[in-house]
Amino acid sequence: VVIINTAVSCHRRPGLWRENVNSPPVYRNYSLAILNNTIKAQDLKFSSSGREDVDVRCLGVGRPFVIEFINPRHTLLTQTQVAVLQCAVNESTHLVKLRHLQIVDKKDVKYLKEGEEEKTKTYCALCLSTQGYNTAALDKLNELSEVSVEQKTPLRVLHRRPLATRTRIVHTITAVPIDLHYFKLYLMTQAGTYIKKFIHGDLGRTNPNLRQVIGVDLDIVALDVEVWTLVDLDAVTENQILTEDLTKPRVYIPP
Known part of the structure; x- marks a missing residue:
């Protein structure tokens, strides 16, 4: 079972200029566990298209990513069930929002990596x-x-x-x-x-x-x-949930 999706980061994680290799991405924190509660796979593989620093938000249509569920107990999901899973993730946290969750074939995954540096x-x-x-x-x-x-x-x-x-x-x-x-x-x-x-x-x-x-x-x-123009997903519409004003400084600037 392979799921493709885009995720919009709604929160800028703290720690500018500091890297914490033990801190997992927000996608894994708030997506994988909830999704796997239904699919019950033996293992998971997560891959996103491109990458940014941890303090960079992805607005607009979000960042495309795929999750491969290896040896899942449940392999047949309707689109309605997939939509319910997406809502469950979105309602569980304010840090990230999923869009266009859908099941795809492995051959479709190649589009995530194709053109990462050309687009x-x-x-x-x-x-x-x-x-x-x-x-x-x-x-x-x-x-x-x-x-x-x-x-x-x-x-x-x-x-x-x-x-x-x-x-x-x-x-x-x-x-x-x-x-x-x-x-x-x-x-x-x-x-x-x-x-x-x-x-x-x-x-x-x-x-x-x-x-x-x-x-x-x-x-x-x-x-x-x-x-983000790396992947063209159907029915992409502008996300309106992100209204934070970029002009407001997020760190203390000494006088």
Whole structure:
């Protein structure tokens, strides 16, 4: 039994810039146990399309994923039963919401991984410059398009990934001022782009980076995936449950 779905992250988990390898993803916490209570499989395999840091929400239509139930006791489920399972997961937590839960063949799973680095994703980032910025700085950002970015393996994961340099394309950039220190940044990028590193530079390991472009210190406070174009699911509609204002800082900024 293979279930495909999209999940919308409704909550930004705490712990910016800190990795906890013992902390399981929200999908596994709130989806697998409830689903398996009905299917009663001997084992489970979970796979999502792409990945983000733990503090990044996936809004809009959510992140596609599949769950393979190995040696299940119950193999025949109606779509009505599947819909009931989806409601059970959604009612159990406010942290994640499932959409379009359905049973598929194994051959359909390939669409999750195909095009992970060829398709595009749209992000909204809340950026901070402690020394402040001017209108001319944002004008420089708004002039950028089809930027070819060279990104080395981030320092944060270098202990478990080989050192490599990857080229990614940032298709469009739109900067919207909030106040003298904060601004919103909308980016449409090639999937696989390290957005945070593109903004602050990762100590010079990503070039070019936006800190270089505007010539002031720059960091990122919050990041959302707004549009995900890796998988085309039928009857996809815009999710309206997520209304948190990105302009509100989520961490304490010392004066």
